[in-house]
Amino acid sequence: MMPLTRRLAAGTALAALLALPASAQTAPAPAPGSFLSPANIAAGLLRAAVSYGRILADIRYGAIEADPVRGGVILRDLQVNGLGDHANCHVSLGRLELSGLSLWYSEHSHLRIDAGDLSVANNCFGPNAAMIGVVTGTDHIPLASLAIDLRQSMGSGAAVMDIEAVSPGIARIEASADFDHVSIFSPDLLSRMAEGDQRTDPFGADPFAPDEDDLATPFGNPSDTSEPSVGLHGSLRAAHLTVENLGVWERVNPMLPPDIAGPQGMEALVTAPPGTPLHQLQQGLAEALKNFVAQPGRITAEIRPQAPIAFDSTAWTSPEDAAALFMPAFSNALPTPPLALIADPQDASDPRALGLALARGEGVPRNTRRALELLTPLQDDPEIALALADLLADSDPAAAYVHALQAAATGTPGAMAALDRAEARLATADLLAAQPAADSALEDDAFASAVALREAALARAEGRGQTRSYGLAWRLATLAAAAGDSPARALMDRLQARFGDDPAWIAARAQAADAALEDWTDRDLATTLAAR
Known part of the structure; x- marks a missing residue:
């Protein structure tokens, strides 16, 4: 692994350790009002970045406000003015808001970034300033609003990302991606580490030690094929990208050669062999571009598969590989909904489907009251x-x-x-009251042997194939333990450690013990278990 990559890997490993769920670390999560809360940490890092950035530019801001309770930070009225050779570079930002910040990953997270009134002077881009000015029509690049939403489920790996950016007089960009599962993936990293390849070991002797190769290849050596491949792996449920013209086309079009902006130029995009999926995709793109040129409005690319599409980006060699896999459809309309919409929420001809849709907010606005009305009779x-x-x-x-x-x-x-x-939300008394009582009737097969008793006890404790009942689990386990079954004794110890001296548990345990004695006598278990 190249020196810079090795340092990044070590830093990533440290970040991953800090990001472990609270249950995996010894330190509890800080209180919302603590200076260690995510919002206060983020605000402190922003202030440190400003202090460091003043080495390079004149940076000022109106306020940095932290909201520890809601996990949010707001930066207002940021002004950045270049110094020296970059004196003509000016950047301003009216508002930057971060919300949903979390130091400890939760099961379901929702991070949102909102930026407004952003302006970047064309002169910040040096020799390209004049060309950028032709595109923007002004001496700066304006961005009225930028919103990024990232929702993630830690348990399933599902993630949804939405992006919206509006640049007045230029364009509006909207994009979304809905992943059934997505993660960073390296198919050969573990195998190389297992083989003892020190170049892929992020925990080498000194991952931050200077290396003579840093000066020659500060970003790694592209020809070094020993680097492990890294990409994204998962399955995509739906995605779309829409670009709407707000004036940029009218400025760019006169500069394009006629053979590029005309119909023939669009047809030149179709290069794949006829009859192939890529040929069909290229034709769709060319048609959408021709329609856009005739009536500048928007171009939309959307992916709406019948089932999630599994992908592994480490296997792609070109953008065409991704395009051929996802097969986006191109149009000049707004993106279609990624799911079927329900026209009449009062139509109860299929109460099951309508109730589930109302419960999930899929295809119809979520409505808990109406969903309960439809689903409760079908419980x-x-x-x-x-x-x-x-x-x-x-x-x-x-x-x-x-x-x-x-x-x-x-x-x-x-x-x-x-x-x-x-x-986890219930008191011991409430959850035990909802479970089958310890003296409930049991199947005869459960008493066939000590192993059968133990397996039945585990099934009741877990709720696997049977309704969960800690009282019945204790009753069955104590019978198996009486015959010397150690795993059954271990289950009893776990139950006792969990509920301790809770009065409701003591009562349920006593009821289970009495029922177990009746089983022992009525079923002659001493004879049955001794014969096995």
């Missing part, structure tokens, strides 16, 4: 039960837990996680 459906658990998680945790118990018992995907989340 025996495991998927509906899971949806009801999510809908009631905040307003009625006890009812949400009952629905999660049902969904988890049938193995519905995602139900076990919902069950654990719901359980």
Whole structure:
């Protein structure tokens, strides 16, 4: 690994360590009002950046305001004026707001960046200033607004990104990407590290030590094929990019040769062999460009697959590889919705589909009240039960837990996680009251052997294939433990460590113990278990 890359890798490793979830570190997350809160840290870093930047330019700002409770920082009235040879470079920013900042990753995060009234003087780009001025029509590049939204689920790896940028008199750009899963991926990094290749070891003897190669190749050697490949890996549900003309085309068009801006120039973009997917894609782009030239408005590229498209960017050798995989459709219209829309939310001909759509806010505005009306009569459906658990998680945790118990018992995907989340909101007495009682009837197969008792106890404790019941888990485990089964004894220890001396648990444990003694006697388990 090149020296600069090695240093970046070490820094990335340190950043990854700092970004571990709170449960994976010994230090608790700082209180929102603490100077260690994410907002206060971000504000401090901004002030440090300003102090460092004053070495190079005259930098001033109106205020940096931190909101530790909401995890936000606002920078106002930033002015940057170049010095010396760059005295004609001026940058101004009316407002920059960061929200959703978090030092400790949460299960669901939402980071947003809002910038407004940004202006960058053309002179900041040196010899290119004149050409940029032709494009912008002014002596600066204006950006009225820039908004970036990033929503991410740590559990599933799903991520949604939305970007909107408006430059008055130039263009409006909107883009979105909805990933079912996405992550940075290096297919050969681990194998090289396992082989002891020190060049790929970010924890070498001194990753920050100076190296004579830094001066010759400060950004790495492009011809060094020993570098591990790094890219993105995941699956894409939907994406789009729309560029709308706000005046830039009228200034650029007169400068373009007729053979480029005309229909023949657009057709020259079609280079792939006929009958191939890439040929079809290029034809669509050429047609959209011809329509744009005839009536300058917008060009939209959108990806709307029937199912998520798996991708691995490390295997791409050119942009055409990505285009052929995702096959974006080009048009001159606004992007189409990535999902089917429901015209009439009052049409209950399919209450299941409408209820789920209302619960998720997909295809129709989210409405919890209406979703509950439609889905509650269908609560025996495991998927509906899971949806009801999510809908009631905040307003009625006890009812949400009952629905999660049902969904988890049938193995519905995602139900076990919902069950654990719901359980974390309840007091011990409430969750035990929602579970089957310790003296409930059990299947005869559960008493066939000590192993069968242990497996049944684990299934009840986890809610795997059976409705979760800690009381029944204790009852079954204590029977197996009586026959000398150590894993069953370990399960009892875990349950006891979790609930301790909680009065509700003590009562449930006593009920389970009495039921276990009846099982031992009525089923003659001493004889049954001794014979196995």
